[in-house]
Amino acid sequence: MTTTTYIRWFDDLDSDDVPRVGGKNASLGEMIRELKEREIRVPDGFATTADAYRRFLEHNELDDRLREALDKLADDGGNVDEVGETIRELILDGDFPEELAEAIDGAYEELSKRYSEKEVDVAVRSSATAEDLPEASFAGQQESFLNIRGKDELRKACRQCYASLFTDRAISYREEQGFDHLDVALSVGVQKMVRADKASAGVMFTLDTESGFPDVVVINGGWGLGETVVGGTITPDEFRVFKPLLKDGKLPIIDKKVGAKQKRIVASSGEKATREEEVPAEERRQFTLNDEEILQLARWAVAIEEHYGKAMDIEWAKDGETDELFIVQARPETVQSQKAAATLKHYSLKEKGEVLVEGLAVGDAIAAGPVSLLKSLDDQDRFEKGAILVTEMTDPDWVPLMRTAAAIVTNKGGRTSHAAIVSRELGVPAIIGTENGTEILSQGQSVTVSCAEGETGRVYDGELDYEAEDIDLSEIPETKTKVMMNLASPDAAFRWWNLPVQGIGLARMEFIINNTIKIHPLALTRFDELDDKEAREQIERMTSAYEEKTNYFVDFLARGIARIAASQYPKPTVLRLSDFKTNEYAQLIGGSAFEPQEENPMLGFRGASRYYSDEYRDGFKLECRAIKLAREEIGLDNIIVMVPFCRTPEEADKVLQAMEENGLKRGEHGFQVYVMAEIPSNIILAEQFADRFDGFSIGTNDLTQLLLGVDRDSDRLADLFDERHPAVKQAIRHLIQKAHAKDTPVGICGQAPSDYPDFAAFLVEAGIDSISVNPDSVLEVLKVVAEAEAEA
Numbered sequence: 052m053t054t055t056t057y058i059r060w061f062d063d064l065d066s067d068d069v070p071r072v073g074g075k076n077a078s079l080g081e082m083i084r085e086l087k088e089r090e091i092r093v094p095d096g097f098a099t100t101a102d103a104y105r106r107f108l109e110h111n112e113l114d115d116r117l118r119e120a121l122d123k124l125a126d127d128g129g130n131v132d133e134v135g136e137t138i139r140e141l142i143l144d145g146d147f148p149e150e151l152a153e154a155i156d157g158a159y160e161e162l163s164k165r166y167s168e169k170e171v172d173v174a175v176r177s178s179a180t181a182e183d184l185p186e187a188s189f190a191g192q193q194e195s196f197l198n199i200r201g202k203d204e205l206r207k208a209c210r211q212c213y214a215s216l217f218t219d220r221a222i223s224y225r226e227e228q229g230f231d232h233l234d235v236a237l238s239v240g241v242q243k244m245v246r247a248d249k250a251s252a253g254v255m256f257t258l259d260t261e262s263g264f265p266d267v268v269v270i271n272g273g274w275g276l277g278e279t280v281v282g283g284t285i286t287p288d289e290f291r292v293f294k295p296l297l298k299d300g301k302l303p304i305i306d307k308k309v310g311a312k313q314k315r316i317v318a319s320s321g322e323k324a325t326r327e328e329e330v331p332a333e334e335r336r337q338f339t340l341n342d343e344e345i346l347q348l349a350r351w352a353v354a355i356e357e358h359y360g361k362a363m364d365i366e367w368a369k370d371g372e373t374d375e376l377f378i379v380q381a382r383p384e385t386v387q388s389q390k391a392a393a394t395l396k397h398y399s400l401k402e403k404g405e406v407l408v409e410g411l412a413v414g415d416a417i418a419a420g421p422v423s424l425l426k427s428l429d430d431q432d433r434f435e436k437g438a439i440l441v442t443e444m445t446d447p448d449w450v451p452l453m454r455t456a457a458a459i460v461t462n463k464g465g466r467t468s469h470a471a472i473v474s475r476e477l478g479v480p481a482i483i484g485t486e487n488g489t490e491i492l493s494q495g496q497s498v499t500v501s502c503a504e505g506e507t508g509r510v511y512d513g514e515l516d517y518e519a520e521d522i523d524l525s526e527i528p529e530t531k532t533k534v535m536m537n538l539a540s541p542d543a544a545f546r547w548w549n550l551p552v553q554g555i556g557l558a559r560m561e562f563i564i565n566n567t568i569k570i571h572p573l574a575l576t577r578f579d580e581l582d583d584k585e586a587r588e589q590i591e592r593m594t595s596a597y598e599e600k601t602n603y604f605v606d607f608l609a610r611g612i613a614r615i616a617a618s619q620y621p622k623p624t625v626l627r628l629s630d631f632k633t634n635e636y637a638q639l640i641g642g643s644a645f646e647p648q649e650e651n652p653m654l655g656f657r658g659a660s661r662y663y664s665d666e667y668r669d670g671f672k673l674e675c676r677a678i679k680l681a682r683e684e685i686g687l688d689n690i691i692v693m694v695p696f697c698r699t700p701e702e703a704d705k706v707l708q709a710m711e712e713n714g715l716k717r718g719e720h721g722f723q724v725y726v727m728a729e730i731p732s733n734i735i736l737a738e739q740f741a742d743r744f745d746g747f748s749i750g751t752n753d754l755t756q757l758l759l760g761v762d763r764d765s766d767r768l769a770d771l772f773d774e775r776h777p778a779v780k781q782a783i784r785h786l787i788q789k790a791h792a793k794d795t796p797v798g799i800c801g802q803a804p805s806d807y808p809d810f811a812a813f814l815v816e817a818g819i820d821s822i823s824v825n826p827d828s829v830l831e832v833l834k835v836v837a838e839a840e841a842e843a
Contacts, residue, residue: 057103057154061096061242066359072098072238073178078381079240082355089354092377095165096173096242097158101180103151104213104236111145114233117217121232124222131219131226138217143210155209155241156202162243170200172244172318174379175208177215180236194218197276197316198244198324205241212239220448245379248317248325249371251339252277253287255348256384257294257356257363260466260475261413261506263387264545265362266617267305268292268349271465272339274330275315277366277379283444283461283468286311286484288339292349293617293685301686304345305613306541307606309596310465311335311486336596344369347376355381362387386475395522395549398503399827404511407492408460410485412501412508413471415546418458418480419499419514422492428452439500439510441492445470453477458500460488460510482508505542527551527830528837532814533821536619536829537800540566541611544618547826551833554622554689555615556748556823557800560629560674563611565639568604569593572670574641575600586641593640601673608677609685616687623689625725625748625800625823629674630695632657653762658696658727663705675713683720693725693748698732700739707743717745728797729753734782737789747790748823751801755779774803775810784817796820804828808835815839 059072064080072080076098083093108114120137124130147155163171176195194215196208215221216237225232245252253272258265271280271287279285291306312335319326340348348367355378356363366380398417423438425431431452434440440456442449444463453459453473459481461470466483474481480502482488492498492510499515502508535556538544541563564572570590574581578600581587594603616624632652637643645666649655661667682690692715697703703726707717710724717724726733726740729750733740740747751774756763758779761772773779783799790797798821804811805828814822815836824832 057100057106057151058158059098059100060158061093061098061240064098070180071100071102072240073101073180073236074382075176075178075380076238076240077178079242079379081358082378082381086354086358089351091351091354092375094174094243094245094377094379096162096240098178098241099151099155099209099239101236101238103154104238106148106151107145107213110148110151111141113141113145116141118233121222124226131222135217135219135222139214142214142217145210147206147209152206155206159202159205159241162241166243170202172246173199173205174240174242174244175199175205175212176240176242176380177212178238178240179216179221180238195278196324197278198248198318200324204324209239213237218448220450223451242379245368245377246318246370246372247277247368248275248315250369250374251275252366252368252379253280253339255352255365255367257352257365258384258387259291259545260384260387260471261415262545262548264548264618266294266620267545268294268352269466270340270345270348270352270367271310272367273310273312273315274334274339275317275328276325277368278316279314280465280468281366282446283464283470283483285313285315285465286463286486287465287468288312289465290340290345291614292345293613293620293687294349294353295620296686297346297350297353299686302342302346302684303613303617303686304342304610305617305685305687306610307338307345309336309338311484312339313463338596340369344376351376351378359383395524397520397522397827398501399518399520400499400501400503400511401516401518404499404513404515407498407510407512408482408485408488409507409509410460410482410488411464411466411471412504412506413466413474413481413483414478414502416478416480416519417499417501417503417517419517420457420497422494422496422498423456424489424492424494425452426489439498441488443489444468445473449473453479458482460485460492460500462486462488480508482510485510505540505546507542522830524549524551527833530833530836531840532819532836533798534829534833534836535625535798535800535821535823537823537825538615538618539563541614543826544615547829548618550826550829552619552622552829553821554619555624556798556821557693558612558615558624558626560608560612560627561631561635563608564629564631565635567611568607569640570604571636571639571642571645572601572604572673573645573667574639575604576669576673577645581641581644583641583644586644589640604673605676605680608674609680612677612681612690613685613687616681616690619689620687621689623691624687625691625693625746625798626678627693627695627727628658628662630658653756653764659694659698659702659706660696662694663702663709668709671709672713675710675715679714682722688721691723691725691745693727694744695727695750696729696753697726697740698730700736700743703740703743727753728786729757731757731782734786737786738793741790741793741795744795746795747786747797749783749786749797749799749801751779751799751803754782754801758782774801775807775813780813780817783814783819787818791818798823804832808832811835812839816843 255270270290287310293303296303362384436455499511533553537557539559539562637646662671723745725746726744800823805824
């Protein structure tokens, strides 16, 4: 036999070679051969073939012995561990036939020469010949061995890879999927080691792994070798890049989160080739990639996706000796890409409860039941089907247990950890990286696991009432009136990306400030004036990654806005400037020092009046910087700014002047500014406001309150508060007529069209240009609008 029977160099492989070398190795060869012109770096190497694996079995007379052992598998799989251990020992005790040993040794010598080394360090990875097919994902079931050096160590690692074809989890999976164990062969990929142990590594997906939103690359990273990220033993950094703007010279990083990154795996000179160590606190607070590296990986991910014509799951590594980035694996994504885009399953909680722990939400479902707290798999006998599995972390050995869980909660891990990937494939909701879930939750405790509230998953005390609704998007009618969506949470934006809306009619800036930033802007711009010791310590801790504290506010606000705008790009996103009342601003960290006490905050220092005032001018500057960053640097120029609670045309002029002083000039770079129509003066002086703004958006709550003189928060006056009152309707009709005479569009972003179908019908009849409602009301309002348009 020739050497090529047993050895194939990566640059001699392509996607047609899966039967010979498995999905991982075929993919590496495909990228090296086909994507060189895109300057994608893939470490060189070679693969042992399926023929080599079968020759190894033949030489050691293992075929019949393996079949005999496998025939002893019990019908219920109860003795998989015994059978697996027997087979693995048989393989590890085998030796290589001379011609195969020479082929592996010769290829290793050649690889060492290519890198001008006597004995090159290599990564040795298993690649099953049926692996990484969308309909049969074997990902993560076989082993990898890193930092291997020398011929003897390489042969040992190859044997271990062969043995890993019969791990308990791999045997169980093939049994469930109906694969004949001896029909699947094992190829070993031997690849130049990237010295990520001196830098960082991780995983990236070419779509949003939770919602299926196709226009982002999601990158996870940790310090050291990538096994900590893949295995879920750490909570990694997370970055999101908006793909459509990558080619426009923009910086479309729309999300950056620092992970805990508690541990890393590094090279070792001892008996084991690698070891695990704690990451120093200072390094934990640092990002594993700089912005240019994030964008470089995202460009490579897009190129790989375009080449394969499908969503991809990609592993990357950074070499700490050369500072170069590399792609070390790529396989098809196997969950979201298989879902039908024309359907949407929507879960929602019907009641509130006490939040016990939080983490990353995986999936968008809700589940309730008793907690089953397992310290390790040694406790698996006491797990009951349908319970909430709570544990430190999972690995592939946990899969049989995970299949029977109603939900999963782990202390550690990120979106690309084992627990997250498997939960997604199984369709089981999971909350990953809670840090303290095993400490807070107790055995048998009744809880509700909610992954239906955005990126943050929450475990609630008790079994709460919830509902699940299947929505067929293919039956939704088209309308002339634009139906848009109200959104507050950047985390929830991608969840609704495939709703048939015409953009986002209301994005609430204050939600991002309150839930993500949490610090009063003046406590950052005037930090030296802050006397509150506790607030100062909190701010120091939260802004530790930023040399200039105000950049913390700008960065988080800009990327939060960008995520919302990206979910509907290039359709418009109408962003309302901050509209906290003074009592609400005071609740932010450090806020009480900068807010006045007001008898009636609802009618006080709020909205437009703050932006040009000396009391808040430098806080407003941060808002403008964030908007400018989101629109011009990140590139989401579909963002329209809306001014709330603007009392007079003269005040409008002051606000527009303040915005211009901060680099946001109406009409420049397509920049538009809308005004909320929520004060009677906005209606009465509609023409004057239309001369100053590009559009109106009616806020029915405040407009009704001020027209009827009814406190919208008063229980005693609740019967009098009605957005459908003739006075409100007449005001709306008047505004539409006057605005249209000035060619100025009018929308509505209040709750009334969601709550009252007859009110939506009235708006259509009055000639409204757009109706923006909460996501869960979109489909019903679309139907009502279509019916109203048909009757008009």
